[in-house]
Amino acid sequence: MAARNLSQLKLGEKGIIAGFHDSNLALKLLEMGCLPGTEIQLTAIAPLGDPICLQVGGYTLSLRLDEAAVVELQ
Amino acid sequence: MNKNPKIALVGNPNCGKTSLFNALTGLRQKTGNFPGVTVDRKIGVTRLDKTTDVDIVDLPGTYSLYPKSLDEQVVLDILANPASKDYPDVVIMVADASNLKRNLLLFSQVSDLGFHTILALNMVDVAEAHGLTIDVDRLSERLGVPVVLINAKSEEGLNNLKFAIKGELMEHSELPKPVLRLDTVSKEFIQEIKSQFKVANDYLAMLMAGQIEKLRFLTSENRSLLGDINRRHSFQHVDFQTQETVNRYKVLGAIADESIRHKNGQPQETFTQKLDKILLHPIWGYASFFAILFLIFQSIFSLAEYPMDWIDSGMASLNEWLKSTLPEGLLTSLLTDGLVAGIGGVVVFIPQIAFLFTFISLLEESGYMARVMVLMDKLMRKVGLNGRSVVPLISSVACAVPAIMGSRTIQSWKDRLITIMVTPLMSCSARLPIFTIMIGLVIPEKTILGIFNLQGLALMLLYLLGFVSALLSAWVMKKVLKVRERSFFVMEMPVFQLPRVDHVIMAVWNAVKAFVMEAGKVIVAISIILWVLASYGPGDSMERAEQQILQENPAKSPEELGNEIASAQLETSYAGRFGHFIEPVIRPLGYDWKIGIALLTSFAAREVFVGTMSTIYSLGGDDDTDTVKNKMRTEINPETGGPRFTPAVAFSLLIFYVFAMMCMSTLAATYRETKSWFYPAVQFTYMTAIAYAAAWITFQSLS
Numbered sequence: 013m014a015a016r017n018l019s020q021l022k023l024g025e026k027g028i029i030a031g032f033h034d035s036n037l038a039l040k041l042l043e044m045g046c047l048p049g050t051e052i053q054l055t056a057i058a059p060l061g062d063p064i065c066l067q068v069g070g071y072t073l074s075l076r077l078d079e080a081a082v083v084e085l086q
Numbered sequence: 087m088n089k090n091p092k093i094a095l096v097g098n099p100n101c102g103k104t105s106l107f108n109a110l111t112g113l114r115q116k117t118g119n120f121p122g123v124t125v126d127r128k129i130g131v132t133r134l135d136k137t138t139d140v141d142i143v144d145l146p147g148t149y150s151l152y153p154k155s156l157d158e159q160v161v162l163d164i165l166a167n168p169a170s171k172d173y174p175d176v177v178i179m180v181a182d183a184s185n186l187k188r189n190l191l192l193f194s195q196v197s198d199l200g201f202h203t204i205l206a207l208n209m210v211d212v213a214e215a216h217g218l219t220i221d222v223d224r225l226s227e228r229l230g231v232p233v234v235l236i237n238a239k240s241e242e243g244l245n246n247l248k249f250a251i252k253g254e255l256m257e258h259s260e261l262p263k264p265v266l267r268l269d270t271v272s273k274e275f276i277q278e279i280k281s282q283f284k285v286a287n288d289y290l291a292m293l294m295a296g297q298i299e300k301l302r303f304l305t306s307e308n309r310s311l312l313g314d315i316n317r318r319h320s321f322q323h324v325d326f327q328t329q330e331t332v333n334r335y336k337v338l339g340a341i342a343d344e345s346i347r348h349k350n351g352q353p354q355e356t357f358t359q360k361l362d363k364i365l366l367h368p369i370w371g372y373a374s375f376f377a378i379l380f381l382i383f384q385s386i387f388s389l390a391e392y393p394m395d396w397i398d399s400g401m402a403s404l405n406e407w408l409k410s411t412l413p414e415g416l417l418t419s420l421l422t423d424g425l426v427a428g429i430g431g432v433v434v435f436i437p438q439i440a441f442l443f444t445f446i447s448l449l450e451e452s453g454y455m456a457r458v459m460v461l462m463d464k465l466m467r468k469v470g471l472n473g474r475s476v477v478p479l480i481s482s483v484a485c486a487v488p489a490i491m492g493s494r495t496i497q498s499w500k501d502r503l504i505t506i507m508v509t510p511l512m513s514c515s516a517r518l519p520i521f522t523i524m525i526g527l528v529i530p531e532k533t534i535l536g537i538f539n540l541q542g543l544a545l546m547l548l549y550l551l552g553f554v555s556a557l558l559s560a561w562v563m564k565k566v567l568k569v570r571e572r573s574f575f576v577m578e579m580p581v582f583q584l585p586r587v588d589h590v591i592m593a594v595w596n597a598v599k600a601f602v603m604e605a606g607k608v609i610v611a612i613s614i615i616l617w618v619l620a621s622y623g624p625g626d627s628m629e630r631a632e633q634q635i636l637q638e639n640p641a642k643s644p645e646e647l648g649n650e651i652a653s654a655q656l657e658t659s660y661a662g663r664f665g666h667f668i669e670p671v672i673r674p675l676g677y678d679w680k681i682g683i684a685l686l687t688s689f690a691a692r693e694v695f696v697g698t699m700s701t702i703y704s705l706g707g708d709d710d711t712d713t714v715k716n717k718m719r720t721e722i723n724p725e726t727g728g729p730r731f732t733p734a735v736a737f738s739l740l741i742f743y744v745f746a747m748m749c750m751s752t753l754a755a756t757y758r759e760t761k762s763w764f765y766p767a768v769q770f771t772y773m774t775a776i777a778y779a780a781a782w783i784t785f786q787s788l789s
């Protein structure tokens with residue numbers, strides 16, 4: 013299976029975080045609970061398609077698509 | 087200086103720190119259900135028992151001790167600097183119980199710094215609604231600190247919390263073992279920093295090594311020395327911090343799992359998730375957003391109208407009564423034409439201000455604000471702003487000064503600067519009186535399509551005009567600045583909440599009080615100055631004006647000529663001369679010297695425009711018993727013989743005030759936030775230029 017990133021999830025779909033491309037953004041996302049191995053689900057998409065809302069570790073996080081693209085999924 | 091022990095409230099954004107601060111101190115700092123409400127430290131006092139008072143320090147929220155924006159920086163400044171005047175004796179770590187693991191990250195960093203820490207578990211009601219219960223004893227035992235359950239919103243658990251504070255202050259309880267084992271760096275490295283900088287705590291040494299630029303208390307020698315040490319030990323701060331975060335989560339995840347119990351299996355879709363499906367829906371999302379805006383502006387006009395009419399006619403009768411009871415003379419004139427007329431021009435707007443602030447407060451406390459940020463981010467980004475700019479822009483509808491401070495949560499300097507520069511284009515509550523009066527003069531009070539109040543629609547259009555021009559100006563600045571700085575929008579979405587009614591009422595009450603007091607102070611001063619300037623003229627010009635009118639109309643008695651004399655005198659008074667002096671500049675916009683006087687006074691505060699008009703028309707000799715609006719409606723333009731406030735003039739004034747930067751406090755706020763006089767100067771110039779040009783075009787094309 014080809015490696016996917018978070019921005020490619022479909023509405024309602026779940027994925028497991030594998031790692032990050034961008035080390036600066038990685039720290040911020042780690043602090044917000046996006047740890048490798050954590051399940052993450054796409055719960056809403058803003059009307060213009062960007063940003064997106066994700067359910068992770070028991071709360072809702074919103075990210076821009078280019079930020080989500082930094083997160084690799086298993 | 088008091089020597090009270092200092093207790094700092096530290097925690098993730100939106101976990102309820104300020105609510106707890108308000109509950110403990112009895113103060114009313116601003117709260118709101120979105121991250122980033124508090125952007126600066128605030129201090130209050132609370133009484134633990136008869137003999138002990140402590141200072142409570144409320145801080146902005148942050149996810150870690152590695153700040154990414156200015157508001158988060160405040161927390162690092164205080165906790166990493168033992169010499170700071172706010173350095174706490176005890177830290178209350180406020181944690182959102184519905185999200186324990188993530189909140190524990192910051193807790194463990196603070197606790198590793200060697201603070202006596204109390205973990206205050208807040209939002210327990212939310213956690214329970216999510217099916218989570220927390221074993222407090224277990225958690226306390228595993229973390230080695232007191233854990234207290236509180237509800238900052240309903241103010242429960244405060245006594246237990248105070249008891250725990252007393253405990254931490256008195257017996258010097260042992261500190262727990264650090265959560266993070268510093269085994270990714272060498273002992274010598276830590277030791278070298280500790281001895282060079284006389285630091286006692288290992289983790290503090292690591293914070294210094296990792297944030298050379300961010301620790302503002304370091305001198306430039308300190309910085310180069312630290313840089314040196316880092317280089318010799320080939321210390322990579324990003325790697326260290328990433329590893330640190332992962333390692334902390336490993337330990338804390340286990341502790342959280344042990345102390346949280348999940349109720350019955352599969353989590354269901356929560357109310358917030360269901361509501362988000364509608365509020366962020368491609369169609370319903372924007373539809374509901376505009377419906378909410380509509381509702382706000384409609385009620386500002388249609389509902390607030392009744393109480394406004396009562397106040398307006400009440401003030402008019404008061405004036406009439408004063409004039410008939412008090413002996414005629416200078417003082418009476420000062421009181422009635424000067425003060426009462428001026429103050430009347432402010433207090434009539436209380437109902438509208440109250441409505442406006444009720445809605446803003448509901449938007450902020452419900453959690454909808456965060457949704458608007460998501461709805462708007464993409465649009466905002468196109469013009470060089472950020473989804474987070476929505477908060478300054480929306481709160482600027484109340485007042486631009488706190489709104490400009492609110493921009494501190496924006497991480498990128500470019501996004502933040504542009505936000506600051508365009509925020510004053512949003513129409514603030516001080517402009518509402520001018521809008522209301524002018525709309526009332528030229529837009530008929532009609533209902534169209536059955537439900538829309540035409541005046542309310544006009545008001546909404548003016549606000550939208552401000553918003554659109556803010557976006558356009560931002561876009562121009564983005565092109566001019568050409569900065570390629572990466573901007574971020576990583577944000578936690580709060581769950582929807584029902585606001586506490588008494589908190590909303592308090593917020594509205596405070597806003598109304600501030601509006602009346604602020605405008606009141608200026609209006610009293612201005613009314614007196616204006617009355618003096620408008621009642622006296624150079625030399626004997628006032629008497630000569632009276633004589634001239636009498637000679638021109640020999641057939642009439644002085645009583646019959648009262649109005650003519652009064653207006654001739656006003657024209658020759660100091661104020662009148664001043665108005666005439668600037669008339670050439672404002673004539674192309676359709677204004678006469680009387681409007682010129684009001685324009686000038688409104689530099690002190692926009693709220694006083696209507697009050698000044700009211701004072702001038704009272705002195706001008708029109709019927710004193712009339713309301714402000716009627717005085718303006720019946721004012722005659724001597725050149726045309728028609729009404730002074732034709733649609734062209736009224737629209738020109740409306741447009742002028744949409745754009746004009748007439749607020750010293752806002753310029754001062756821009757200076758404070760950008761630390762340079764350049765930006766406020768640019769702000770003033772570009773806004774005034776737009777205002778003049780737009781008002782000119784409006785007047786010329788309508789007349």
Ligand SMILES: Nc1nc2c(ncn2[C@@H]2O[C@H](COP(=O)(O)OP(=O)(O)OP(=O)(O)O)[C@@H](O)[C@H]2O)c(=O)[nH]1
Nearest residue numbers: 099100101102103104105117118122123124147209
């Ligand atoms: N349900 C519930 N809501 C709470 C509780 N405590 C606070 N709130 C609400 O949570 C929201 C955020 O509260 P604030 O006190 O502004 O949070 P803060 O931590 O100061 O937020 P920032 O200043 O943005 O970091 C408000 O709407 C509060 O009414 C609680 O125990 N339960």
Ligand SMILES: [Mg+2]
Nearest residue numbers: 103104123124
């Ligand atoms: Mg706060």
